[in-house]
Amino acid sequence: MSTVNVLRYSALALGAIIGLKTDLSLKSEAAKSSQQKEYAEKLKLIEQAKAEYARLHAPKQVEKQADTKLDLEDPNLDYGKVILSAVESLKQ
Known part of the structure; x- marks a missing residue:
């Protein structure tokens, strides 16, 4: 009976460790994805600002x-x- 309890608690501990590891990796991946989206939005805003600046400050035709x-x-x-x-x- 003690062997069954050792296996049971070992499986429980192993499941908890694997679950924590998976949870941390998913959270890390979600954070990276969020940062990449924010960065892409900032780049898009910068490109829009550059285009608007170029449109407003276009060289006058000679x-x-x-x-x-x-x-x-x-x-x-x-x-x-x-x-x-x-x-x-x-x-x-």
């Missing part, structure tokens, strides 16, 4: 040089753009 009057005395004149626009107009 007016064509042919439409505006060319003032060679202007100190802010970009000669590179003037030359490139002249070459572009010659290609057409």
